Amino acid sequence: MTIPVRRFDAVIVGGGGAGLRAALQLSESGLKTAVLSKVFPTRSHTVAAQGGISASLGNVQEDRWEWHMFDTVKGSDWLGDQDAIEFMCRKAPEAVIELEHFGMPFDRLENGKIYQRPFGGHTQNEGEAPVQRACAAADRTGHAMLHTLYQRNVRANTQFFIEWMALDLIRDEDGDVVGVTALEMETGEVYNFHAKGVLFATGGAGRIYAASTNAFINTGDGLGMSVRAGIPLEDMEFWQFHPTGVAGAGVLITEGVRGEGGILLNANGERFMERYAPNLKDLAPRDFVARSMEQEVLEGRGCGPNKDHVLLKLDHLGPDIIKQRLPGIREIAIKFAGVDPIKEPIPVIPTCHYMMGGIPTNYRGEVVIPKGDNPEARVNGFYAAGECACASVHGANRLGTNSLLDLVVFGKSAGDSMVEFIKNEMPTWKPLPANAGQISLDRIARLDNQTGGEEVADVRAAMQRTVQARAAVFRNSENLALGVKEIQEVAERVKRTQIKDKSKVFNTARVEALELENLIEVAVATLISADARKESRGAHAHADYQERDDEVWMKHTLYYGEDRRLTYKPVHTKPLSVEYIAPKVRTF
Amino acid sequence: MTDFDPIELKRIRWRSRRGLLELDLVLERFLANGFDQLTTAELFAYQKCLDLGDNDFLDYVNGKAEVDDPELAHIIGILRAA
Numbered sequence: 001m002t003i004p005v006r007r008f009d010a011v012i013v014g015g016g017g018a019g020l021r022a023a024l025q026l027s028e029s030g031l032k033t034a035v036l037s038k039v040f041p042t043r044s045h046t047v048a049a050q051g052g053i054s055a056s057l058g059n060v061q062e063d064r065w066e067w068h069m070f071d072t073v074k075g076s077d078w079l080g081d082q083d084a085i086e087f088m089c090r091k092a093p094e095a096v097i098e099l100e101h102f103g104m105p106f107d108r109l110e111n112g113k114i115y116q117r118p119f120g121g122h123t124q125n126e127g128e129a130p131v132q133r134a135c136a137a138a139d140r141t142g143h144a145m146l147h148t149l150y151q152r153n154v155r156a157n158t159q160f161f162i163e164w165m166a167l168d169l170i171r172d173e174d175g176d177v178v179g180v181t182a183l184e185m186e187t188g189e190v191y192n193f194h195a196k197g198v199l200f201a202t203g204g205a206g207r208i209y210a211a212s213t214n215a216f217i218n219t220g221d222g223l224g225m226s227v228r229a230g231i232p233l234e235d236m237e238f239w240q241f242h243p244t245g246v247a248g249a250g251v252l253i254t255e256g257v258r259g260e261g262g263i264l265l266n267a268n269g270e271r272f273m274e275r276y277a278p279n280l281k282d283l284a285p286r287d288f289v290a291r292s293m294e295q296e297v298l299e300g301r302g303c304g305p306n307k308d309h310v311l312l313k314l315d316h317l318g319p320d321i322i323k324q325r326l327p328g329i330r331e332i333a334i335k336f337a338g339v340d341p342i343k344e345p346i347p348v349i350p351t352c353h354y355m356m357g358g359i360p361t362n363y364r365g366e367v368v369i370p371k372g373d374n375p376e377a378r379v380n381g382f383y384a385a386g387e388c389a390c391a392s393v394h395g396a397n398r399l400g401t402n403s404l405l406d407l408v409v410f411g412k413s414a415g416d417s418m419v420e421f422i423k424n425e426m427p428t429w430k431p432l433p434a435n436a437g438q439i440s441l442d443r444i445a446r447l448d449n450q451t452g453g454e455e456v457a458d459v460r461a462a463m464q465r466t467v468q469a470r471a472a473v474f475r476n477s478e479n480l481a482l483g484v485k486e487i488q489e490v491a492e493r494v495k496r497t498q499i500k501d502k503s504k505v506f507n508t509a510r511v512e513a514l515e516l517e518n519l520i521e522v523a524v525a526t527l528i529s530a531d532a533r534k535e536s537r538g539a540h541a542h543a544d545y546q547e548r549d550d551e552v553w554m555k556h557t558l559y560y561g562e563d564r565r566l567t568y569k570p571v572h573t574k575p576l577s578v579e580y581i582a583p584k585v586r587t588f
Numbered sequence: 589m590t591d592f593d594p595i596e597l598k599r600i601r602w603r604s605r606r607g608l609l610e611l612d613l614v615l616e617r618f619l620a621n622g623f624d625q626l627t628t629a630e631l632f633a634y635q636k637c638l639d640l641g642d643n644d645f646l647d648y649v650n651g652k653a654e655v656d657d658p659e660l661a662h663i664i665g666i667l668r669a670a
Contacts, residue, residue: 039605047607047642143643163602185602216605216612250609331650336613506598 003181003192003437007429008034008159009422011180011195013166013222015041017049017142017407018386018414019201020149022365025415027156031422034193035153036164036182038217038511042146045203045215046407049142051119052134053099053404055092059113060132062124065089068133070126070581072402076395077538078554078583079235081572084363084391088402088409090576095408096135104148105137121399134401141404165511166221167440169198169229169382170432177367177382178430180225181437183444185511188504190444192437196426197418199383200226200359201411205522206239209352210308210461210468212250213242222388224518226359227525227561228439231379232369234390234556235357236522237530238539240398241473243290245351247309249336253348257312257329258282260321264293265311265345266301272310287473290350291541294474297349304347308468311345350473354398355522356539357529358390360558360569365389365414370558375569381426383418385410392556395571396538447513453498456513463490463516467523471530476543480531487520487527488564494520525559532566533557550583592631600635608642614649618670626666633663 010026012019015037026033037044056063068089073080100106100114107115116132124131137144153160163185170179170192179194205220206212223233244253258264263282266272276292277284284292293310302308314322314329319342322330326341333339333346362368362376365385371377386407393406470483494516499509535549536542555568573580601623604615626634637645637660647653648664655661 039603039607043607043642045607048609140643143641147641186599213609215607215609216616217607249613251613335650336610505595506602508598508602511602 003190003441005192005194005432006034007194008032009195010034010197010199010418011036011193012199012201013180014044014201014203014386014388015160015162016044016046016201016203016386017145017149017404018411019199020146020153021408021411022199022201022383022385022415022418023158024149024152024156025412026418027153027158029419031419032159034159034161036161036166036180036193038163038165040162041150041160042143044146045218046142046146046404048215049404050139052117052136052141052401053096053145053408054119054122054133054399054401055096055135055405056089056133057093057096057114057116057135059109060116063131063133065092066578067124067126067131068092068122069575069578071122072393072399073581074127074584075121075397075399076393077397077548078550079238079392079395079537079556079571081363081392082575082581083572084393086575086578087363087413088393088405091409092405095405095412099145099148099408102148102152104144106135107137119400122401145404145408165514166225167443167514168437169225170436171229172430172433174380176380176430178432179436181440183440185506188507190437190440192432194429194432195381196422196429197381197383199365199385199414199418200388201384201386202388204355204387205519206352206355208463208467208519208523208526209239209472210464211245211247211349211351213245213252213351213353214250219515219519220388220522221515221518222359222384223525224521227521230560230562231359231367231382232558232560232567233357233522233525234360234558235392235396235529236525236559237533237557238356238396239352239526240354240356240539241290241350242353243286243293243350244312244348246332246336247304247347247349250351251332251336252351253312253329253332253346255286257314257326260325261317262312262314264289264348265313266296267303267307268301272296272301287541290473293348294350294472298469298474298479309347309349312348313345314341315343315345352472354403355387356390356394356396356398358388359384360556361385361389361391361414363391363410363413364417365410366417370567370569381421383414385414396540443514443517444510447497447499447510448502450496450498453496454493456497456499456509456516459490459493459497460516460519462493463487463520463523466490467526471527473541474543475530475541480527483527484531487524491520491524521561524564525561528564529557529559529566554583592628600631600638603638606642606645608646611642611646611649614667614670618667622666622670630663630666633659636660637663637667
C-alpha cells in the first residue's frame with residue numbers, strides 16, 4: 001500500500017509553547033514549516049502553566065543570570081548540564097523581552113517595567129535571600145504565551161495540521177531523520193510527512209501515573225516514537241510530585257490547607273505524620289510528607305476500597321474557617337472528590353506533575369545519542385524541545401517557572417539549529433526509505449485485527465496503578481524490582497489491546513490505543529531507569545540509598561527500548577563561559 | 589435525542605479533550621453521562637463552549653465567572669451539575 005506524501009522543509013510535532021516558538025523561527029526564516037497537533041494549539045497543556053516565567057531582569061530587586069544559574073544547578077541536584085543551564089539563564093531576559101515585544105500581556109510595575117513575583121527556589125547571591133524573578137500574566141501565563149506565539153505563527157505562514165496525530169519517526173538507513181508518519185483524525189488516513197528536519201515538542205507523559213496533574217493529551221507521544229525508532233530516553237527516573245492531589249482525579253490541594261490546620265490520616269484514623277515527623281508533623285517538607293503518605297499506603301494502611309490513598313481531614317477547623325479561608329478547596333473537594341470537607345475528609349495521594357527526563361538533546365536542541373566513542377553524536381535532522389526533551393536543564397528536579405523558560409529558550413534555539421542545518425547542509429530532501437510508514441500501518445492493522453484482547457482502559461489503568469505503586473515518591477530496591485517485573489507484564493498486555501470501534505473517522509478509541517503504546521514505553525523506561533539508580537538525588541529518593549553519590553552516580557541514564565538496556569553518559573560540568581559550580585549538599 | 593451528524597458527534601467527543609486536567613475530568617464525566625441526551629440546540633451550544641479558551645471555559649464551569657451569553661448559560665448549567 002502506498003502512503004501519500006506531503007513535503008515540507010521542517011515538520012514540528014506538537015503545538016504547545018516549545019513547538020510554536022520553534023515553528024516561528026523556521027517560518028520567519030522563509031522555510032516551509034508544518035506543525036502537527038492533536039488538539040488546537042492554544043489548548044495545549046502549556047495553558048496549565050500559571051506561575052510564570054523566570055528571568056533575571058532585576059526589575060523589582062537586584063538580580064543576575066549567574067544567580068539564576070546557581071539556583072537551577074542546585075535545584076537540579078547537580079544532574080543538570082551546566083552549559084545548557086548557563087545558556088538558558090543567560091538567554092532568559094532576552095527571551096522574556098522578546099515575548100513582551102510579541103505582545104504578551106505581562107503584569108507591570110508602576111514604572112511600566114514587567115512585574116516580577118517571588119517563587120520557591122529562586123534566590124539572590126547563591127541562596128542568601130529569596131528574589132522576585134518570575135514574570136507572569138496574572139494566573140494565565142501559559143495561556144497568554146500560547147496565544148501570543150500562535151498569532152505570530154499565523155502571521156508567519158506556519159501551516160497547521162490540527163487534529164493530526166504523529167505516529168512514528170522515519171529514519172533512513174544512515175539513521176538520519178527524514179520525516180514522520182501521521183494520522184489525520186478526521187479521515188483516518190495515514191500520511192508520510194517528508195522533511196529536511198523534524199522537531200518533537202510533544203510535552204510530558206505524566207499520564208503514566210494513576211495520580212497526575214497532566215491533561216489527558218500528555219501521553220508522551222514523542223518519547224514513544226523515539227523509542228520505537230531506536231533513540232534512547234534520558235533520565236527517565238526523575239519525576240516531580242506534589243504531595244496532595246485529589247485521589248482518582250489529580251487536581252491539587254494547596255499546601256495552605258495543612259498550614260491552616262488540616263491533618264493527614266491513614267485507614268486506622270491515625271495522624272501518621274506524628275510518627276514520621278514528631279515536631280513538624282503535617283507541616284514537614286513537601287517531599288517528606290509525600291514519601292510518608294506513600295509508605296502508609298505500601299504498608300497496607302491506605303484508605304478506600306483499593307487502600308490506595310490517605311485522608312486530609314479539615315472538618316475540625318469548623319465550617320466558618322473552611323468557607324472563609326479555603327473556599328476554592330471546598331469547591332475542588334466537592335467537584336472532584338465528591339466530598340464536602342466541612343463534613344468529610346478529602347482522599348489525597350502524591351501526584352505527578354512534571355517529567356524531568358526525555359529525548360536527549362544538547363542546548364542547541366539537536367538530538368544527541370551515543371555513537372562509537374562519542375556519547376553525544378548528532379542525529380541528523382532530529383530535534384526536540386520543551387518537556388519532551390532533556391537538554392538537560394532540570395536535572396533531577398525542576399525549579400518552578402523554569403519550565404516556561406525552557407520552552408521558549410530551547411524552542412528558539414532548536415529552531416535556529418534547524419534553520420542552519422536545512423540551509424547549509426540540506427540543499428534537497430534525502431529520499432524516504434521504501435518502507436516509510438509501514439510500522440505505523442502495521443500498528444493500526446494490528447489494532448483492527450486483534451481478537452481476544454483486552455480493553456485499552458483496563459490495561460492503561462493497570463499501567464498507571466503499577467507506576468504509581470512502584471515508582472512514585474517512595475522508592476526502595478524491593479519495590480522497584482517488583483515494579484520492573486510488573487510493568488513488563490503490563491507491556492505484554494499492551495501488545496494485545498483491542499478496540500470495538502473500527503471506523504476510520506474521528507476514532508477516539510483508536511487514538512487512545514495508539515497513545516497507550518507510547519505511554520507504556522515511558523512507563524517501562526521509568527521503572528528500569530529508577531531501579532538501576534542506587535542513590536538519592538532530587539526527585540529520585542531511594543530508601544535503601546539515602547545519600548547522593550556523586551562519585552558513582554553523577555551521570556545521565558540512557559534507556560534503549562529495543563532491548564530495555566541502560567547506558568550512562570557524563571553530566572556536562574563545563575559551563576559556556578563561567579566557572580563550574582561544584583556539588584554541595586542541598587540545604588535550604 | 590438528536591439528528592446531529594454522527595461524525596460531528598465523534599468530532600465533538602475528541603474536542604472535549606482539553607489543555608487543563610480539570611476540564612478533562614468534568615467533560616469526561618459529562619460525555620459518559622448526559623452528553624447522549626442533549627438536544628440539537630444543546631449540542632450546538634456545547635460546540636460553542638468547545639471553542640472557548642480553556643481558562644474561560646473552566647471559570648464558567650466552576651462558577652468563577654458569570655456566563656453572559658444566554659445560549660451558553662443553559663449548557664454551562666448542565667456541565668456544572670455534571
